[in-house]
Amino acid sequence: MNSRRYWKNRIPFLLTNLICMVALIVFLLVCGNSISVVLLILVVWAVVLLSGLFLTYWKRKQQMQKLLDMAGWLSERYLISEVMELPEQAEDQVYYQLLKMAGKSMLEQIGEVRRERLEYKEYIEQWIHEIKTPITAMKLLCENHRTDWTKELLLELEKTNRFTEQALYYARSEHTEKDYSVREMSLSQVVHQAIADNKYLLLQSGVRLEVEEMADTVYSDEKWVRFILNQLIANVVKYRSGQPVLRFSTRRQQDQVILVVEDNGIGISPADLPRVFEKGFTGQNGRMVQQSTGIGLYLCKRLCDKLGIGIAAESSGQGTAISLAFHINCLIHEVQG
Structure with missing residues (x-):
């Protein structure tokens, strides 16, 4: 609570008391009271007045600081009215009721927004699953008629x-725990699967592949890791220069297996x-490559x-290396060693 503003707001009250003091002095002197009696009355008045004001200021400051601390502890600060006590003063109770009304309105709006987001997310997921059927059918037709x-x-x-997969994973990235299955997987296998997913893109772009021998296995979700690799491969093609080279390699680093995707x-x-x-950052390269959206690497980081x-x-400045660090526990490290 701002002390200067508090006392500034009390100026009308203090002026009123000052005027009353002057009127009392005049009245007492006209009635024949001595100066010492008048001064005693004024001193008592001033002491009682100032004591009351300072006590009220201290009590209000404690109450306001308590509210600020409670608000600081809350992750959703619009719920402050649900945890604060009912104020004693009548005017404070009005603000308390206003806070309750505002909090209720906010909760209703948040609930409505969440329902709309869930419905939209479900629609996007359903649409993507539906669109995958004609895409797969067209791929089969093209492969059968080369x-x-x-x-x-x-x-x-x-x-x-790839774009439909990106939209699907973007929609699911907020709640990945509902869609992933962590199990042991071979890095070599998931890398080759990602390469197969992008075989036409790599062939058309003339990318030379260099895949080192990978004997490491890690624990993660194969589908999500494969999606991350697909995004990295797409970036390699998008930002290629001269004769493009894409290299996959692994190395051990303490309790981690590092998968490096380099171009x-x-x-x-x-x-x-x-x-x-x-999210949305494309940088200098994005200005040269019109297809840049700034979503691919953002999704990789989020996942x-x-x-x-x-x-x-x-x-x-020449070439890029993206490293994916998979944690392994001591038991897995010993078995693989």
């Missing part, structure tokens, strides 16, 4: 499938590197955080 134009069509279908593309500017995982996978980007 011509030059069907190869082009397969590439576009692969992109369409020789245009790289990332040092100024942009700290922000590459921010990695949910799955407990460390993700980091390195670039020296």
Whole structure:
């Protein structure tokens, strides 16, 4: 509570008491009272007045500080009226009722927004599952009737499938715990599956693959990790330069297995590197590549955080290396060693 403003608000009350004091002095002197009696009465008045004001100020300050502390502890501060006590003063009770009404209205609006978001999320998921059927059918038709134009069509279908997957995982990323299954998986297998998912894109772009031998197994959700790798592969093609090279490798680092996805593309500017995982951030490269949305790496970071996978980007201006750090416990480390 602001002390200066509190006392400033009490100025009318103090002026009223001052005027009453002056009127009392005049009255007492006219009635023939001595100066000493008048001064004694004024001193008693002033002491009682100031004591009451300071006591009221201290009590109000304690109450306000308690409310501020309670609000600071709450994660949803609009619920302050649910945890605060009913005030003693009549005017404070009016503000208390207003807070209760505002809190109730806020809860109703939040509930409505959450219902709308859930309905929209369910609609998006249903739509994506429905659209996957014709995409799969078109891919089968094109693979059974190989011509030059069907190869082009397969590439576009692969992109369409990747974009629908991106939309699906974006919708589910808020509650990944409801959709993932953590189990032992081979890094080599998941890497080759991700490469197969993007085979037409890699062939069309002339990307040379270098996949080192990977004997490590980790515990995570294979489907989500595969999606993360698909996003990284798409970025390699999108930001390629000259003869593109995509390299997969692993290394041990204390209690972690590090999967490195490295390319020789245009790289990332040092100024942009700290922000590459921010939502919607495209940086200097995004201005050169019109297809950049700033969603791919953001989704990778969000999903990695949910799955407990460390993700980091390195670039020296030429080429980029994205590292995925999988934690392993001591037992798994000994068995794999």
